[in-house]
Amino acid sequence: MKKPIIAIAGLTACSGCQLTLLNCEEELPEIAQRFIIDYFPLGLTERLITGPIDVAIVEGAVSTPSDLEILMKLRNSCRCLVALGTCALWGGIAAMKNQESRKDLAGTVYGSAADELKTFNPQPLHRFVKIDFAITGCPPEKGELLATLAALLRGTFPVFPRYPVCSECRSRENLCLLIERNEMCLGPLIQAGCNARCPAVGIRCEGCRGPVTEANVAAEMELFLKKGFPRDEIVSRMQRFYPEWNYEQRS
Amino acid sequence: MRNGRDMTMVPLPATIIGRKELSADTTLYRLTLESSEKDRFDFNPGQFVQLSVPSGGEVPLSLAGPPLLHYSFELCVRRVGHVTDMLHHLLPPNRVGVRGPFGNGFPLSEWTGRNILLIAGGLGIAPLRSLLYALLMRRGEFGEITLMYGAREPSAILFKEELAELSGRRDMHLFLTVDFATEQSPGGLACNTGLLPTLLRGVNFSTTGTVAAVCGPPALYRCLLEELQGFGITAEHIYLSLERRMKCGVGLCCHCAVGDLFCCSDGPVFRYSQLKGISGAI
Amino acid sequence: MTRNLLKHDSIADFLEILATFGELHGPVLTDVGVSAFRPLGPGIDLLLDYSRTLVPPKKYLLPPRDTVLFFATDEGYRQPAAAVPETILVGLHPCDLQGIAYLDKVFMRDRIDPLYRARRTALTLIGLSCEPDEYCFCGDLSATETHGCDLFMRRSPCEFHLRSNTPKGKAILDRLTPILAEGEPLPADSRTCDMAAAIQQASVRGETFEKSALWDEFAGRCLSCGACSLCCPTCYCFDIREYGALDGETTMRLREWDNCLFKDHGEVAGGFNFRKSRQERFHYRYQHKYLGFGPTRGIVSCVGCGRCRVVCPVGIDLLELFKESEDEKRP
């Protein structure tokens, strides 16, 4: 089998997605053997993107000219581009206030020095380049990352289920926090794959994996409102990882 | 149970022994089961197999060749997604897995003495090719045989060489049509332009004692069935092959129900009369 | 007179003897307060007066996610060879027994699913009578204490009446004799339930409630969370997926619970969907639950356990269809 050449890069992010890879302690040696890792600043002294690369795996949102430059360089030298994690796929935590002015946000943090910052609203990768595959999650699940790498060895991508977190939550026999404890659990709207991590330890789903394709956003909103949560609080929670919900969507 | 393995549940190893590109996205594969199983593979036209591409998954595919083809069988596959994509990277002598054959197939023995009209739209030619060869193998038992085949455009016509050969035969009629004519010639074939229902209205074929076998996308069924009945072919005598999502092929996974019928085990070939009252069937 | 009375205070001995027949599982209250079937052991209390578990016992036969095939380049596909441990499931309510009996029909009658069969054969079922709550509607739908289970325990104020239905059950009963008292067999339970009767009648009529306005109303509210069918004792739709391993050689094929209310349940390649709208998917669910498909045509698969009504976050209840039609009949 020909060894795939991969590049791993991080843009505006917390490095958690790349760390997820480094957290595969069991598998790391095998990965190091089966792939040629061409560019991976977090783990490798190699400063140049030279290409050609089979697969570029990119973490983080795009929010500066230098992010964009790295992204473009990678896109131009790779065959497939994989968005790794919620920031790369949906914008993620840094994009939660994208509806507010970037300038004001910067000003709040950096005062007058803010003007010198070259930055724009954090955007998911697909706003700028074509992505061939995405692994969601903040951080992504080890299992999905490994399944993707395994599929790459065979020149393909894996197929992940498209149901919401609730499905995994119920089959794990968790207590439903939405029904039984009236908590603002986002499970019904969020893409599964984490095996309902949070409800399994008694914490409501905060939605870190972004929207599931088939989400009845409007009905969930009605339910939360009926349970007495103020609308602004619901919106604030829902936008934590994905700022662009369509609150009218029913299917 | 064959050779200690249950072929309805566990795919048997099969080898790709031939591969021919029919169009930009469609390829004909010839496969053979591995030695000890070879002689066991018999099927009815209209039946399908579940083909496994290791680490990709499994998809239902119609048997597209004549039955009893020297220990091998043919599949005509369009590249549309995950599994079919992986399949398109395979070459002889790569190995795949096969379960089946499944489903009912066309009831040839009930058709003895009748005129037979085959109508294929697009990839629907796959099962009908198998049916046609089976009919021709028993040519004497049937009346007039007509094949009408429509494709989107000349380059999408599959099996061009075979069609050219068939068009020379005197014991059957062949009519081709394309939705859009383009510069490209359909490879020396006589070809109409227009949708299949237009073709149906425009050519002569026997309508008495005729059974029709139709296979194509849902849109084709919607516009064709009324036409056929208009020619006096009753719902009882129109056979359709349906496509549904299938995961098991044997009536367990429950994705393919049409009304109270399973497409995989009660079908995929149905008489139109069976489907008439079922909303969403077609 | 037979020895068939189990005093309430002999339960511990009872369980100890049962445990000699295999791994003992039964309903317990988990640390988060959910009723669930779990392994029993010292210090774990068996629930004897529970209403229903969240997930039905089908998980013992069809686990939520199950490896059904392995593939290796040199040996092709093969089924997992792991031996299934003998398991005793104690404390199953009649609706759950009925649910298993239905699954048996699907997976062991016309088509035999080898994995299911292996697990089913290793399973001993011990039923337990129950008191319906406001969500149940099993009634005579599951007056089947005798069917499907090996041993049945009917509860009365200070004892359980045991009855064996199979040789397996008989063997267990024999072994229990030392801790049992003598008693009369109780007459069969003759509970009835109007809702259950209405469902049966509708099913026989082939009722589809085509005109009801409820379908749209359900579709508008449904969150597509999947709870109703995951928790239904007779929902068994499954999806199949396949994942290669990092070694580049081996592969696993998984079978996983699916749900007919999900959009991609009826979707085929190219995005064409045979059940595009949620209304259509509700109809599909109705068809399967109350009218049946293929070999189970005509069999009502709803056993009246009430789980789907309990677990739906937005309170959707297919029974409203039947109620509505009952109401219409009344002047």
Added chain:
Amino acid sequence: MNSVLEISPLTRVEGHGCINVLFAGTKVEKVSLSLYESPRFFEALLKGKSYSEVPEIICRICSLCSTVHRICSLLAIEKALDLRVSEQARLYRELILYGGHIQSHALHLFCLVLPDCFDVAGLSGLADKAPQELKRWLQIKAAGNLIQETVGGRTIHPVTLIPGGMGKPVNREGLLKLKESLQRVLPETRQAYELFRSFLPNGDKLATPRYVSVRPEGAAPFLGDSLTMGNGETIPVDSYKNLLREQMAGTGNAKTILVKDEPATVGALARLNLGMPLTPMAATAFEESRMLLTNADIRANNLAQAVELILAVERSLEIVDILLKADFTREEPAGIVPKKSRGSAAVEAPRGVLIHSYSFDGRGICRGADIVTPTVINQAAMERDLLALATHMEGADDEELTDALERLVRAYDPCISCAVHVLRI
């Protein structure tokens, strides 16, 4: 003739940064370190969010330190809202804090620094050169991650810890599994310490750091309510601003901080030098290497981290034992009544002192946030040392210099993601 050596991007460190060395002829004129991580404006993101959302958002500042950010923010919130958490929650927090230190130190030492010791470019090189050892070292990292996963519900951005308490406690089975894995790696941590002891760099000594750390209270090494500088001087966390003075750095998006107008150093070396309580094996290791660690420059920091690995594993084992004995069941988190308030807390992150400070309005909505991260505190010292080292090395070729400067940066174990989100609102 002026020339510039640009080292960009810095590799094998967390986040995006670069070094520019400015030469006048062969003389080093200036060295600048810029952290050009894209700013995510965390302080602004928090503004307007409920106190309950704050820990969940803020832990996303950085994946390597997500646990300690979460804990620091919980402590600050609880201080503001006058919440007392149960013994159970306190123990779990302490345990997961060690998990965070173990995984972070192990990642830094074994994945980012060790390639330098073996003269390879990165992990793949290590996998070739020392495959068996790599597997064993990664086990230490895995043990840290197992704590995160078991206690926190996830290895990165843990979820169980919430204001006033926690979700479900770990069951017996989970604790026993933890214990087993910690026991298995404890001897490995000692081996790792010996390995790093053998790789101590030599060469001209750089400046002796001015250390700052959280003043440890009781037996828990990384927690406390005041900051200390070792000369007897301590200040309560609430007045941290009197000690740490911020200034906007010339380049890059981070601020630098001076302590009494001088660069300060935080981190493992600082903690060891400022009398953090040690567990038996860690104490032995420290004693053995006292000379190497107390009279050193920052390049001894990696050895100090290795000592802390021993410490964190030992201390985790102690806590797991306490938890096993206590056999806690699930408890409801403390009831919370929001009020207008302000609270600051400090925790020792793997890289050193971390401070979170928040103010809330009457509804518990965050109106102000200030986060001081260790990398920001260290930045001035890092620049000072880089300049000194570059000057010592005048005449060396670019490759050699690049290599040495990068190694120096790695000794500090900077965390650039954390560093760029600093400043008061």
